[in-house]
Amino acid sequence: MFDRDVWQEIFNTLKTNKLRTFLTGFSVGWAIFILVMLLASVNGMENGFYNQFNDDATNSIFVRPGTTSKAYGGFEEGRRIQLENDDLEYITQSFPEDVEYISARYYANATARYKDETGSYSVQAVHPDHQAIEKTLVVSGRYINEADIINKAKVAVIGRKVAEDLFKDEEPLGKFVEFNGLPFRVIGIFTDDGDDNAERRIYAPISTYQRIYGNTNNINMIALTYNPTYDISTSLEFSGRLEDLMKRRHKIDPDDQSGLYIFNYAEAFDNISSFTAVLKGVGIGVGFLILIAGIVGIGNIMVFTIKERTKEIGIRKALGARPSQIVNLVLLESVFITAISGFVGLLFAWMILAAIGPTIQTPAFSNPSVSLSVVVTATIVLVIAGVLAGLLPAMKAANVKPIVALSDK
Amino acid sequence: MIEIKDLHKSYKMGSNVLHVLKGINFKVEEGELVAIMGSSGSGKSTLLNILGMLDGADSGEYTLDGVPIKNLSETKAAQYRNKFLGFIFQSFNLINYKSALENVALPLYYQKVPRKERQEKALKYLERVGLKPWADHLPSELSGGQKQRVAIARAMAAEPKVLLADEPTGALDSTTSYEVMDLIQKINDDGNTILVVTHEEDIAHMCKRIVHLKDGVIVEDKKIEQVRAEQYV
Numbered sequence: 294m295f296d297r298d299v300w301q302e303i304f305n306t307l308k309t310n311k312l313r314t315f316l317t318g319f320s321v322g323w324a325i326f327i328l329v330m331l332l333a334s335v336n337g338m339e340n341g342f343y344n345q346f347n348d349d350a351t352n353s354i355f356v357r358p359g360t361t362s363k364a365y366g367g368f369e370e371g372r373r374i375q376l377e378n379d380d381l382e383y384i385t386q387s388f389p390e391d392v393e394y395i396s397a398r399y400y401a402n403a404t405a406r407y408k409d410e411t412g413s414y415s416v417q418a419v420h421p422d423h424q425a426i427e428k429t430l431v432v433s434g435r436y437i438n439e440a441d442i443i444n445k446a447k448v449a450v451i452g453r454k455v456a457e458d459l460f461k462d463e464e465p466l467g468k469f470v471e472f473n474g475l476p477f478r479v480i481g482i483f484t485d486d487g488d489d490n491a492e493r494r495i496y497a498p499i500s501t502y503q504r505i506y507g508n509t510n511n512i513n514m515i516a517l518t519y520n521p522t523y524d525i526s527t528s529l530e531f532s533g534r535l536e537d538l539m540k541r542r543h544k545i546d547p548d549d550q551s552g553l554y555i556f557n558y559a560e561a562f563d564n565i566s567s568f569t570a571v572l573k574g575v576g577i578g579v580g581f582l583i584l585i586a587g588i589v590g591i592g593n594i595m596v597f598t599i600k601e602r603t604k605e606i607g608i609r610k611a612l613g614a615r616p617s618q619i620v621n622l623v624l625l626e627s628v629f630i631t632a633i634s635g636f637v638g639l640l641f642a643w644m645i646l647a648a649i650g651p652t653i654q655t656p657a658f659s660n661p662s663v664s665l666s667v668v669v670t671a672t673i674v675l676v677i678a679g680v681l682a683g684l685l686p687a688m689k690a691a692n693v694k695p696i697v698a699l700s701d702k
Numbered sequence: 703m704i705e706i707k708d709l710h711k712s713y714k715m716g717s718n719v720l721h722v723l724k725g726i727n728f729k730v731e732e733g734e735l736v737a738i739m740g741s742s743g744s745g746k747s748t749l750l751n752i753l754g755m756l757d758g759a760d761s762g763e764y765t766l767d768g769v770p771i772k773n774l775s776e777t778k779a780a781q782y783r784n785k786f787l788g789f790i791f792q793s794f795n796l797i798n799y800k801s802a803l804e805n806v807a808l809p810l811y812y813q814k815v816p817r818k819e820r821q822e823k824a825l826k827y828l829e830r831v832g833l834k835p836w837a838d839h840l841p842s843e844l845s846g847g848q849k850q851r852v853a854i855a856r857a858m859a860a861e862p863k864v865l866l867a868d869e870p871t872g873a874l875d876s877t878t879s880y881e882v883m884d885l886i887q888k889i890n891d892d893g894n895t896i897l898v899v900t901h902e903e904d905i906a907h908m909c910k911r912i913v914h915l916k917d918g919v920i921v922e923d924k925k926i927e928q929v930r931a932e933q934y935v
Contacts, residue, residue, distance in 0.1 A: 298811055305799045608795045611756065613784020613812040613860070615777045691776075695783075696756045 303626045306598075317594040318634025321678065324587035325638035325671060328580030329663055333646050335576045337653065337661030339569040343562075351562065352393070352523065353426055354532050356384075356515040356539060357554040365546035374543050374552055377510040378503075381420075384515065387538055391519050391531050396423035397512035399502050403472035403495065407459040414455055416472065416495045418502035426516045427485075429496070434466045434481030441480075441498040448501075450481040452492035472497075475505065525559045525566065532557040584674070588631075588682045595627055595686035603693055610695035620687040627683025628676055635675035639668065703864060703895050704730040704753065709762035711748055722748045724918035726762070730864075730897065735890040735928070737906035738899045740915035747868065749915065750899050754787055754866050755779045767863045784812050788857030792869035794849040796841040802828060802852045803837040809860035827855040831885060847878035854885060858894070865889070865896040871905055877934070883908045884931035904929075 307314045343351070358374035381397050399418035404411060423429070424436045431450065441448050449470065456465045456479075469476040477497065485491035503509050519531050536555045537547065545552035599606070606619055643663065650661050711723040722745045730736055740746040751757035752764065755771060764771045766786055774782065788809075789795075796805045807824035815823065828834050831851040833844075841849055850870060857865050867886065871879035883905060890896050890910075898909055906912050907929045914922035 297817065309799050604795070605797055608797060609808070609812075610780060611754070611783060611789050611795075612809045612856070613780050615780040615812070617777070618812070694756070696751055 299622060299625060302622060303629055306626060313594060314630060317591050318630050320590035321587035321631050322634040322638030324584040325635040326642045327583050329639055329642035329671065331576035331580050332573065332667055333661040333663050335569060335572045336663065337658045338572065341658045342565045351558055352518045352521050352528065353558050354517050354519060354535065355556045359551045359554055361545055361549055361552040363546040363549045365549065366544035368544060374545065376512050376515060378512060381515055383542065393518045393520055394422035394425045395517040396420035396426055397499050398514045398516060399499050400513045401502055405459060406471045407468065410459045412458045414493055414495050416497055418497045418499040420499055423516065426518050429483045431481045431483045436481055437496060437498050442500045445500045445504050446498060447475060447477045448480045448498065449477040450483055450496040451479055452494050453482060453484045454489060454492040455495060456482050525563050528557060528559040584678060588678045591627060591631055591682035592685060595623065595683055596689065599623065599686045599690045606690050606693045607695045616691035619691045623687035623690050624680060624683040628679030631679030631682060632675050639671055703732045703767060705765040707763040709752065709764065710760045711752060712760060722918050726920060728920065730895060732895055733893050735896045735910045737909035737912045738897060738915060739901060739906050739912055741901065744915040745918045746899050746915045750866055750868055753897065754789060755783050784809060784860060786863045788860060788862040788865045790853050790857050790865060790867035790870045792872035794853045796849055796852060798841050801838050801840055802833060805852055806856045806859050809856060813860060824859055827859045831855045846874050847881050850874060850882050851885060858889065863895065865894060867896065867898045869900055870898060871902065879905065880931045880934040884935050887931055
């Protein structure tokens with residue numbers, strides 16, 4: 294296979310038939326080009342979808358209370374479930390391995406006033422971990438910290454829009470703003486990639502709000518992220534365990550769908566993943582069909598080449614070439630053309646992707662690219678394709694009778 | 703060296719059966735230079751094909767250097783051809799994209815002779831046919847006589863038991879023909895066994911023995927006084 298003479302022969306044949314070699318190789322190169330581009334496009338769509346969810350941490354789970362629809366454990370149906378601070382601790386202690394960040398949320402509305410400017414905003418009273426869960430980007434100042442929680446400090450992190458509305462050109466940090474008449478010190482300003490509405494939000498320490506609203510332990514929901522190394526199935530399994538535990542704790546029928554809502558982003562991803570998997574399958578399918586056309590093209594040319602070289606093959610056999618050596622020669626030539634032209638197609642596709650891929654950033658399509666595994670697979674496919682393309686012509690060549698080399702007088 | 707007993711060969715041509723060789727008995731000793739003559743259709747080419755293991759006989763025996771040649775697989779036939787036989791064709795049949803040297807080295811390649819040794823050997827045989835300076839030339843850059851000399855060097859490179867020449871001078875003018883025959887005679891002088899198929903009387907008389915074929919049978923087999931080609935060159 295790595296015989297210098299065999300390669301010399303192959304190069305010679307290709308060199309003497311440059312145009313034919315080019316045209317033959319083009320079909321396979323083109324097929325690989327399309328295959329890679331299709332896969333990259335699917336990959337781009339996948340990236341686009343994932344970016345849509347990137348606003349929140351992709352490994353987040355939200356636990357919301359509801360109203361039971363089934364009688365269970367001595368309670369009648371229609372019971373409202375209330376989450377409390379204890380639930381947070383309970384989850385943290387029950388799943389020390391699984392939970393990465395966890396925060397409660399307490400919702401309130403506030404009429405905020407600074408000097409003459411007023412506005413109505415939603416307040417989310419949260420724990421410090423909430424920053425990581427929402428991926429909140431603090432552009433100046435800081436986020437809520439543990440000390441704020443312990444001290445029940447009247448501090449607020451306000452969205453960029455809130456700052457613009459209330460403070461105009463003034464620097465908000467350190468200023469006091471009134472929420473429903475109570476003064477809160479602005480400690481930070483955040484932005485959000487998600488949308489403008491998110492920037493009309495105010496974060497405050499949860500303990501502060503729980504005290505303002507009558508020393509309650511109530512919380513509206515729990516947001517958490519799980520161990521980021523989990524894959525989709527592990528994460529779904531974890532949210533299942535979480536649901537079981539919380540339902541047991543609040544005496545909700547395990548089959549009750551409305552007592553407690555647990556939303557796991559992985560479920561959405563699961564759906565997207567299966568969607569893009571189908572797309573990927575279609576892409577591979579179409580790419581392969583085009584590749585088959587390329588293979589047939591090469592096979593066709595090889596048959597023609599063999600016909601043209603019948604005499605030469607006859608001479609070789611008369612000189613003592615064994616059939617297997619002839620098969621070898623034809624197969625290697627076929628594999629060589631296929632592999633080289635496929636690589637050229639691959640290289641072109643890769644260069645185009647590398648050049649324009651990162652510039653494409655639309656919501657549904659972003660950074661189309663191919664992974665190493667695709668490249669490796671394509672290479673293997675190319676070699677197999679080359680063998681397939683050369684097989685029939687090679688067998689034809691091996692069956693050439695040396696007598697034909699003598700017979701043309 | 704070659705022994706043939708009652709060799710028969712027929713071809714199917716549609717519904718007709720063409721009986722080409724009708725019982726050939728024939729023996730060639732080592733070092734002989736035999737001309738096989740006959741008009742076209744006499745069966746001389748068929749006989750040469752069978753001798754060259756390019757075609758199989760229907761019946762009869764063929765022994766080459768004590769080895770019975772019968773029911774060979776393609777691979778085995780290729781091996782025997784490589785080991786026992788050297789071919790010289792009318793149309794030279796050089797591979798046109800290979801240099802003279804590479805052409806001569808080709809049978810050695812199929813004998814799995816290492817590259818360096820192959821080149822040396824090929825060069826030696828090119829020298830012997832007087833074409834060493836043309837070693838790197840392509841066949842298209844050589845004259846007809848030179849091409850045939852390259853082909854002769856190629857046939858000899860594998861050091862076969864028998865050289866089979868099928869109308870070796872058929873495509874050459876008379877002067878060049880004599881040059882080629884001179885070379886063949888000299889090779890024979892060195893003790894090589896050579897069979898030459900020809901329909902030219904003067905060429906045949908440059909051999910040492912003439913076998914006449916007509917309608918698939920040997921009609922005449924005689925030893926002759928060899929005419930040296932040298933005097934015409």
